[in-house]
Structures are given as structure tokens and as C-alpha cells.
Amino acid sequence: MRFYVTTPIYYVNAEPHLGHAYTTIAADILARFHRQKGDDVFFLTGTDEHGNKIAQAAADRGVTPRQHVDELAAKFKDLTRRLNVTNDFFIRTTDPEHERYVQAFVEKLRAAGDIEKRAYGGLYCTACEGFWYERELVDGKCPDHGIEPTWLEEENYYFKLSAYQDRLSALFRAAPGWVRPKSRYNEALSFIEQGLEDISISRSTLKWGIPVPWDQEQVVYVWIDALVNYLSALTYARPGEDLSRYWPATVHLMAKEILKFHAVIWPAMLMSAGYDLPESEFIHGFLLMGGEKMSKTRGNVLDPFAVMDTYGIDALRYYLFREISFGQDGVISLEGFEGRYNSELANELGNLVSRTASMIAKYRDGRIPVGDGPQAGELAALAAAGEAMVAACTAHLDAVEISPALESVWEFVRRLNRLVEEEAPWKLAKDEAQAGRLDAVLHSLAAGLRLVALALYPVVPDTALEILRRLGQPHGDGDVLLAGATWHGLAPAAVEQAPPLFPRIENGA
């Protein structure tokens, strides 16, 4: 199966922040998971670099737009590296190949008869360089600048979005799962059925953009330029390789504020230009800091980059997707992070790895015992439970249910800790007659931990590979295929004792 996942391309008018990281990590989780399934994966992210705000941001800094976007794009690229994200390509809308593709794309819209030149009149604020609606004005003045806008007319090219209303409705009705979660599907559908108006796709007052091919006085408006990246990237991401097999995209990931562009305008554009439509879109919520106003002096703010540097990227990846139901808004906080980190990563998972390695070292000279024969009671049920955990996790990730996937892994982690208490290997070790049972228990812990590592790999890849390494198992990115995630896939090997995977966060630190 092929799997093409995208993030939105990020607008480089400001520095990267946690919101960007969140979407990108989500895409990485899905990409890694599908590689584990053996799918043919392509994972795209990048930056959106045209438009007024960019030109303005550059001017504010006293640099050229080109300098500005180069610097910011480098920062976004660096973020993907720090997040340990495995994108296959990083697209920039200022790539010449992309620019040419956009021009060809709007030509297709025009050839389809969906482009029309119209005059647009509106109240224009010279300070914002943008139009306002009358109802948006405060006392007849621009709410941002407090100055009175002037009437201005501009000729722009319009895309006949209204002509696609019925086909978009039909698309939604025919494929209820194509936009998820359901609440977003409803939102987009109701938007469509309230009636669609045509939209302008070009600007004449702007220079930092892609010229309309048949009219050099106009540039293509930014969002059309942006959306097309999902297609254009496939034409040049890997020179010499035909990537067209990845289209249509399997899933577009995004936050809710750009739902309409993706769920309404984008499919209409694709219909017009004659492309297949993306198979699905998944819209997630916003991360809310602390619930109350952010306050640095209060010290309750979660600084993702500080967290990342101090506790590692896996801890942050884990927290974001364990704490928040993916698709909904979620409140995050430093307290919440520390709580999850200590109780789950340090106490439950990290400690399980430590105690397992320690017992194998202490009682079996550091080698995982075979002990795989017939077993009684809980031990007998464990293999099935472990494989069921992997299956549940797989089903959840297939449905983009990341938090429930983690929950299913954690139930099993707790079960392994319980097993240690129930079997009390330190007692078995004192009774030579129990040697076989001790072998079975230690073997089961290793086998169980291996499955935990494989299941956890998409979310916390470094941690997963480290667990495998300590267990003496193959531990490369290519060694985590789900096809091998069986109880009996454990190789007899020497385990390594090492410092805590996740050192506890002590109070006041």
C-alpha cells in the first residue's frame, strides 16, 4: 500500500512554534507507523513563502523577502530535524519547480473555463494593505490601525467556486469519512450548503508571489499557491524518480483554522483541474497553554523547546499525543508534562526496562533465557495479550487514533509490571526447583518489552530503538516491521544494563 501524508506548509512570517511542531510530529507518527506496516510512504512538509505578510515581515526587519524566507525556511527545516521527523521532502513555495507547477495549474483552471476576471471594490486600509468589510470596521475605521479605509477597486481573477457546490456536496455525502473528525466534516458540509461564492485567486497590489502566466500584472494569491504544493512536490522531490504514484494523498493533516481551504476550495480546484481528490483529511485542534493566560513570570508555561532540550524529544512527543485526544483542543502545562513523564515514562516504562535488565543480569548472567515452553496461568495468557496489544495499537493508528493507541500499550506495560509482582522473580531465584518458571518469567518480560518497543516506535522512535538495543535485538529503523511483532520474534540475546531511560524529574528542579 502506498501512503502519502502531508502537513500544511508553514507560513514563514514568524518563527516556528509548538503548533507547527505538533502537526509535524503527528505526520511523522503516521509516516513511521506506515513504514512499519511495510507501506510505500511519502511524507511531505515545508514552508509557504509568498504573500503580503511575508513581504511586510521582511520590510520590518530591513531585509529582502528572499533573505527573509531563506532564513525562516532554514529555521523550519531545522525544527523538523530537532523533532526527529522523517519527512521525505521539504518543499518551499519559492522553489522554481513549484512556481512553474503553480502556473501550469492555474492554466488548467483557466482551460476548464473556471477563471474569470472581475472588478472587486472594497474598503481598503493602506496600513494593512488589505480589504475590510463594513461590518468589521469599528466606528468606520480599521480595527487594527484606527484609520478610515478608502474605497478601492481592483481587478482580479476569480475561480468559480460556486459552480462546484453540488459536486462538493455530493463528495461529502458519498464519503462521510473523508474529513475527520466528524465535527469538522459537519462544519465543512454546512459551510458548503450555506452556499458558495466565487473567490479571487490573484492580486495586483502585490509583487512577492508567482506571476499569473497570462497576465504579468497579477500574482497568484497565496493560498492557491500553497495548496498546490501537495501536487508539485511530487514532480521534483526526487530528481529522476517518478513520484506520481503517491497521488492522491492518503491524508492531509492540519489544524482546524485551515479546514475550509482544504475541505472546500482544494477539492474544487482539483476537480476543475482534473486531478483525483485526496483520500482523506484529518483536522486536529489547538494546543492551549495552561488554560489561563500565558504568564512567563508565573512559570507555568510549557516551553516546548526547553522541554525538548532537557528531557528529550521523545518525552515531548509522548506527552503531546498521550495527553491530548488527537482531533480535539487540549490543555497542556508543565505540571501535566511532569506528571506524565514521572508516572508513565519514568516509573512505569523506564523502570520496567531497568528492573527487567537487572533481573536478567542478576539471575541469568545477562542473557535472555529460552524459557519458552508451556506455561501456566498468567504467563500463558501473556503472549496473546502482547500480540493483541500490537493489533489494537495498529487498528488505532490506522484510524489516526493516536492517544488510544498509546493507552493500549500502557495497559500492557502495567500488566508487565504486575507480572513482576505476582511472580516475584527474586523469590523464584532462591528455589532451584523454580528455575524453569524463572526462565519463563524473564523471557516473557523481554518478549513483552520488545512488543512494547515496536508498538511505541512511531511515537517515541529513539526510545523504542534504545529498548530494543538494550534487549540485544536488532534496533535500526528498518528492524521494526510490524510483521515481526510476534511474541516469538524475540531473539535470544544478551541484555545490557544502562542508566535510566527517563530519569525522574525531582521537585524543584
Next chain:
RNA sequence: GGCGGCGUAGCUCAGCUGGUCAGAGCAGCGGAAUCAUAAUCCGCUUGUCGUAGGUUCGAGUCCUACCGCCGCUACCA
């Protein structure tokens, strides 16, 4: 204004098509254990399931109204 969503233990939240649905985790209290990062395991406590009505043999679960919070209501991504 219109459309939609949310309000469940101190905290964060599960609860699909109505009948073990009154739950989980955290926090708190008590106990066991000592392999381990004083980590782990066992047990216990708290709730008018926003308010008031209604439908039903039976409603967090459906309907109505109300209170509170939030999203969308077109050309900034």
C-alpha cells in the same frame, strides 16, 4: 442572528446505536514487596453525570427550555 459542539469524581478525561454506565488515570489514604529510577503491586474514598421539565418499564445516553463556555458564519495563512 443562523448552524454546530461542549458542560461526568479535587484534577485530566472514557462512556458507540437508551437497560452491570456510574468508570479510567492522576492526586489522597491504608497495606504488601524489595528486582528496579524510594520506582512497583494490592485495597479504599469522593460524583444531584450543568439546571428544570418531558418521552420510556427504564436516560450521562433521546426530546424541550434555560444557564455557562466554545467553534464556524468566505477571500491572513
